[in-house]
Amino acid sequence: MLTESQIERYSRHIILKEVGGKGQQKLLDGKVLIIGAGGLGAPVALYLAAAGVGTIGIADADDVDLSNLQRQVIHFTADIGKPKVDSAREKIEAINPDVKVITYKEWVTAANIAGIIADYDFVIDGTDNFAAKFLINDACVLAGKPYSHGGILQFIGQTITVLPGLSPCYRCLFPQPPPKDAIPTCSQAGVIGVLPGVIGSIQATEAIKFLLGKGRLLAGRILMYDALEMRFRDVEIKRNANCPICGEHPYITELKDELDAMTVCDLKES
């Protein structure tokens, strides 16, 4: 039952026939996990908080760094040195006290990810390395957990929503991670600061649509965005019968860390 204050706060949602009071209640009952409180995770967390998604989990082991602030809009100058999950929690709670925030100040690994994702309705991949992206895919596929993949570099981004067993997964497109250091990272090649805002906002939209059960999800299509050309394209993708995890004869049946693919986007002193 929405309170008077909630009816006012969410009035622009409630007036939408696709949302209404019932839809808003679904958002308030919804649980979304954001893995990575960086460029992609920042807009996702801000918009899901404002939208009244009732439980938001955030997983990230990193601290806020000065070089993050050009794009990670949930973190402020005064937050430098603070754990990203704490910085994000403060902003989410300031935006919307309806939201329960659960933080995980750790990197996701094969050992912990299944437990972390278990309680959520939808997962957002806002990570910056292939090891995590493949691990999130594998964990979500094995658990039957819908999730949104996002990837960005320089001026180009792409995103796809995965409905395990129903739509192609990340490994249907890319069966194996690239070798370590084969593909440049944001810290090596740069990223225009607004780019994760565009892709992250699309990922947040997918989470909201999923919770509402409305519209057509970005499943079975990969959306590619080129900021320099200012073009969006989507390409239809079919499930891959030879997919190593969701194909006809899957050989990935348990989680493991893709150690060869480990790279971290932010340049570290180490």
Added chain:
Amino acid sequence: MNISINGKETILAENSARTVDSLLEELDVSQRLYVTVELNGEILDRPAYETAPVKEGDVIEFLYFMGGGC
């Protein structure tokens, strides 16, 4: 020969021996060793790149790894 590459109509010299692999080389496609190729709506397994012929009217998409998010 006309084919569609990443949504753009592309004219290539006639070459009946052209495969997906030789096309990647001919066009000097970035991430050539890692790019995923979708040929007429089907994702190709990498071993098929060397044998899959490229024919008039084919619709080809190159899908690239993008690992950033930070």
